[in-house]
Amino acid sequence: MSEDQTKLSGPDLEQGVELSVIPDNGTLLGHARGEPVMLVRRGTELFAIGAICTHYGAPLEQGLIVGDTVRCPWHHACFSLRTGEALRAPARDPVSRWDVEIVHDLAHQFTPTQPTVETVYVREKLERAAPHAWPVTAATPQSVVIIGGGAAGNAAAETLCREGYAGRITLLSADAVLPCDRPNLSKGYLAGTATGLSNLLRPAKFYRDNQIDVRLNARVAAIDTVARQVQLADGNRHAYDALLLATGAEPIHLDVPGAKLPHVHYLRTVADSQALVAASLLAKRVVVIGASFIGLEVASSLRARGLDLHVVAPESIPMQKILGPQVGAFIRRLHEQHGVTFHLGTTATAIDAHGVTLKNGEVLTADLVVVGIGVKPAITLAQQAGLNIDRGVAVNEYLETSAPSVYAAGDIARWPDRLTGESIRVEHFVVAERQGQTAARNILGRREPFAAIPFFWTEQYDLGIAYVGHAEHWDEAAIDGDLEARNCSVTYRHDGKKLAEAMIHRDLEGLRAEVEFERAIGVETGFSMMGGESSKTASRAA
Numbered sequence: 419m420s421e422d423q424t425k426l427s428g429p430d431l432e433q434g435v436e437l438s439v440i441p442d443n444g445t446l447l448g449h450a451r452g453e454p455v456m457l458v459r460r461g462t463e464l465f466a467i468g469a470i471c472t473h474y475g476a477p478l479e480q481g482l483i484v485g486d487t488v489r490c491p492w493h494h495a496c497f498s499l500r501t502g503e504a505l506r507a508p509a510r511d512p513v514s515r516w517d518v519e520i521v522h523d524l525a526h527q528f529t530p531t532q533p534t535v536e537t538v539y540v541r542e543k544l545e546r547a548a549p550h551a552w553p554v555t556a557a558t559p560q561s562v563v564i565i566g567g568g569a570a571g572n573a574a575a576e577t578l579c580r581e582g583y584a585g586r587i588t589l590l591s592a593d594a595v596l597p598c599d600r601p602n603l604s605k606g607y608l609a610g611t612a613t614g615l616s617n618l619l620r621p622a623k624f625y626r627d628n629q630i631d632v633r634l635n636a637r638v639a640a641i642d643t644v645a646r647q648v649q650l651a652d653g654n655r656h657a658y659d660a661l662l663l664a665t666g667a668e669p670i671h672l673d674v675p676g677a678k679l680p681h682v683h684y685l686r687t688v689a690d691s692q693a694l695v696a697a698s699l700l701a702k703r704v705v706v707i708g709a710s711f712i713g714l715e716v717a718s719s720l721r722a723r724g725l726d727l728h729v730v731a732p733e734s735i736p737m738q739k740i741l742g743p744q745v746g747a748f749i750r751r752l753h754e755q756h757g758v759t760f761h762l763g764t765t766a767t768a769i770d771a772h773g774v775t776l777k778n779g780e781v782l783t784a785d786l787v788v789v790g791i792g793v794k795p796a797i798t799l800a801q802q803a804g805l806n807i808d809r810g811v812a813v814n815e816y817l818e819t820s821a822p823s824v825y826a827a828g829d830i831a832r833w834p835d836r837l838t839g840e841s842i843r844v845e846h847f848v849v850a851e852r853q854g855q856t857a858a859r860n861i862l863g864r865r866e867p868f869a870a871i872p873f874f875w876t877e878q879y880d881l882g883i884a885y886v887g888h889a890e891h892w893d894e895a896a897i898d899g900d901l902e903a904r905n906c907s908v909t910y911r912h913d914g915k916k917l918a919e920a921m922i923h924r925d926l927e928g929l930r931a932e933v934e935f936e937r938a939i940g941v942e943t944g945f946s947m948m949g950g951e952s953s954k955t956a957s958r959a960a
């Protein structure tokens with residue numbers, strides 16, 4: 419949370435505010451006991467919850483109220499107004515909730531011609547609601563093994579705990595560090611604004627306290643779906659009753675002479691990002707191969723470190739395939755304004771210690787090369803175990819694979835998407851976390867279909883783009899608003915059907931698009947856990 423966000427604004431809600439100043443289905447930002455608090459009015463109900471998103475600290479009063487939930491404007495986390503619970507990733511922790519009292523001004527009884535005044539007071543902070551334990555049945559697994567310590571694996575482990583699961587949870591990760599905020603590896607972490615510790619999704623204590631047995635540097639070499647056990651590369655075995663495969667994706671490697679030289683880098687893990695930071699401290703001139711999201715985020719972060727930067731890519735307009743020609747051209751100009759030079763319509767044919775040779779004959783001097791030409795799902799284990807594969811691990815809407823009690827989530831999973839009617843696989847952080855959450859609940863017997871609308875974001879310099887939906891193929895990209903002024907949305911359609919919307923600094927519109935898509939596929943949009951509290955009404959002579 420930045421310092422600005424901890425600054426208090428609006429009224430002191432402990433001193434009371436008139437009910438009439440809170441719009442129906444609207445919010446009022448204030449504070450109580452030194453904390454930002456948001457009052458939310460829904461018909462006859464009033465709620466008071468912490469006003470700062472527990473993910474990256476967005477102001478929740480700028481979000482969208484949907485049923486008895488609020489959605490975060492930045493990355494679409496969802497909190498219950500009743501309990502404060504983080505109902506949807508990427509937020510993991512709840513927001514605080516507060517007791518609210520409405521006091522009627524009894525003076526009105528004696529002067530009935532005067533309008534009655536109702537004053538809302540925020541009282542004490544309420545205890546966090548106890549997690550509702552999912553009932554244990556004969557089918558509840560005794561032990562769950564999760565392969566993968568990334569977004570999906572971590573979210574699954576956390577969800578099992580939150581659901582009150584009392585069995586054994588083992589998380590096996592090939593990474594050397596605890597689950598991390600992977601998107602930040604090309605952003606704040608690379609630019610130098612986030613530390614290693616702050617980049618972990620949870621500290622080690624969290625896993626200890628929740629009895630999640632995390633094994634790092636634990637690469638799984640084989641899965642035996644008949645004996646229900648996995649074997650690590652070091653020979654150790656772990657038996658499972660339920661297994662979640664969340665092995666993510668791995669960078670596609672460049673196949674040209676010199677591609678294995680030590681100054682050629684890829685970016686997927688914390689170790690990759692650390693190596694890149696170390697190299698950038700000595701380098702002067704960088705060539706980024708690939709104008710992907712990761713390539714361009716790396717360019718942005720390394721420009722922040724003052725390096726001379728060149729981007730090489732085969733397309734004529736970066737990002738055109740996903741975001742359309744106008745947004746792509748805009749992104750190119752943005753990078754050029756920040757001093758990046760593009761070499762488009764060509765590819766790298768060789769790398770040596772001094773530079774990169776391009777297909778068009780150009781030779782670019784470089785003492786650091788970063789390759790970002792895409793990723794492929796890490797499906798080797800699944801293939802060897804005989805699971806159904808379809809350009810990823812094929813799962814049904816419950817995220818079950820073709821093997822009994824084996825689930826898959828995150829970048830490896832291809833699932834039946836209700837919006838497009840196709841089986842899709844995406845590489846988005848929030849999707850991976852939400853799939854991890856859904857898979858965990860299904861492991862416990864919930865039978866919850868995965869029907870979340872895909873969402874991703876990118877940050878380059880001071881530009882943020884959010885994208886809702888999924889348009890692998892589109893034939894129309896209609897811009898509404900002013901792209902140059904960075905205030906617009908772009909709707910992607912195929913055969914007239916709206917499939918996705920990208921937002922440039924129009925957060926609320928992104929949330930509305932998400933709800934619109936959810937309604938289109940018949941998903942319940944405003945949900946919450948029961949048992950929370952709204953306002954109490956009292957009368958007091960004022």
Ligand SMILES: Cc1cc2nc3c(=O)[nH]c(=O)nc-3n(C[C@H](O)[C@H](O)[C@H](O)COP(=O)(O)OP(=O)(O)OC[C@H]3O[C@@H](n4cnc5c(N)ncnc54)[C@H](O)[C@@H]3O)c2cc1C
Pocket residue numbers: 565566567568569570571590591592593600601602603604636637638639664665666667685686687712796799827828829830844845846847848850851873874875876877
């Ligand atoms: C630099 C970077 C920036 C990104 N930025 C964004 C962004 O801005 N927005 C966005 O939406 N998405 C972004 N993404 C994508 C997002 O991070 C991924 O979609 C997400 O991390 C996928 O989660 P996952 O759990 O499926 O896989 P991962 O997070 O990759 O985790 C996979 C885990 O599996 C482990 N593993 C693999 N094989 C084995 C094995 N055999 N045995 C044991 N463990 C194994 C790995 O060690 C790792 O711990 C970014 C990705 C990167 C790399």
Ligand code: FES
Pocket residue numbers: 471472473474475476490491492493494495507508509
């Ligand atoms: S800041 Fe709220 S979801 Fe990211």
